[in-house]
Amino acid sequence: MNEQTITLTLPNSIYDRIRSTAQAASITSEEVITQSVSLLLPAFESDIPPNLRFNLTKLPLLNDIQLWKTANSRMNNNQQLRLEELAELQKHRSLTRIEQSELDNLMNEAQQIMLCKAESRRILAQRGHIVFKPIEH
8 A cells, every 4th residue: 555644733632632542442643543534534436345336336226215224224233242342342452363354344344334324315315305304493
């Protein structure tokens, strides 16, 4: 992977949050910043794995019932529990290579589910559906 180095001046309050997050997650401050920026910015199509790109391109072809099902889908309970277990474990000690690989795979799966859910809701909204209940005051 090609990498670029940048120099960034941050307020102490932000730097303290980065450092605290890094310590809690047992990762470096650089990893916290990289993950934060990665999550904040939209992905380029080339960044999306081919299988996810394929699933996203199929969504507009689904009928509304199928889209609602995708929009409300969830990771299976066993995977969700394992993801939470590994994330909690990572707070207390370094994960083994196998555990880290498993966590990475589960995080990737969760992100793919969330992207498909979001895209399904966007398509449903385009089709005139109310995808989020308005907040009543």
